[in-house]
């Protein structure tokens with residue numbers, strides 16, 4: 506874990522006001538533009554920058570090094586500003602315990618089961634880096650899978666809020682976690698393609714959560730997103746109540762590739778929120794590859 510002190514400037518004097526870890530830092534930077542000024546307790550406060558420190562104890566030391574103020578005054582001010590500043594930064598509730606703060610409080614963040622042992626998207630067994638095993642490879646098969654976490658606990662709750670309660674902002678919180686864990690070993694994607702919803706279902710829901718996630722990932726990693734490539738041509742039953750075999754049948758010929766010229770020889774990241782049995786990813790990869798795509802990796806927030 507990397508630790509940072511964050512610095513706030515108040516009346517043109519600098520103060521070190523706290524320590525935070527990498528995940529929180531990302532969330533803060535995501536919400537607050539560097540150098541923006543805020544009025545907190547009628548004081549103009551500016552978030553100046555984050556200073557990276559390897560040692561937590563060093564960060565703690567810096568935290569109390571304040572210049573030009575009496576100790577009592579400093580402590581009073583810091584306490585006041587820190588509390589208000591944090592309230593100001595995180596006027597949200599934790600998806601899991603509902604505590605006011607961010608969408609993931611530190612306690613619930615620590616409950617998330619991040620995927621540390623990736624699996625082969627075809628057979629579901631352990632595989633280095635999430636690559637499809639050589640023995641599982643087929644001509645139109647998927648090439649690999651990166652999933653952020655297991656589909657349970659706070660991640661499951663967050664995805665549910667995003668999908669069914671239309672809390673779009675949670676998408677950002679989820680993607681900032683996704684990006685902070687994104688492995689350098691993944692291929693350089695030429696484009697991101699979201700798993701499509703059927704037009705009718707998209708209309709019911711109001712938006713396609715996979716497109717939203719793809720756009721956020723694309724923005725972070727500077728990869729173009731194309732949502733006109735794949736289409737869901739058949740209104741399939743919800744996969745939730747089906748077993749593995751039924752899911753495969755349900756998805757047969759459910760997808761179609763529409764813009765073929767743009768994707769020849771491309772390396773594609775296929776984005777979805779959850780891959781429970783991975784059958785949707787496998788089906789989409791097949792369609793993409795039949796239409797000339799060179800490589801397809803699944804990029805999902807969670808799998809079952």
Ligand SMILES: [Zn+2]
Pocket residue numbers: 599600601602603604609610611612613614
């Ligand atoms: Zn919580």
Ligand SMILES: [Zn+2]
Pocket residue numbers: 625626627628629630637638640641
């Ligand atoms: Zn395999």
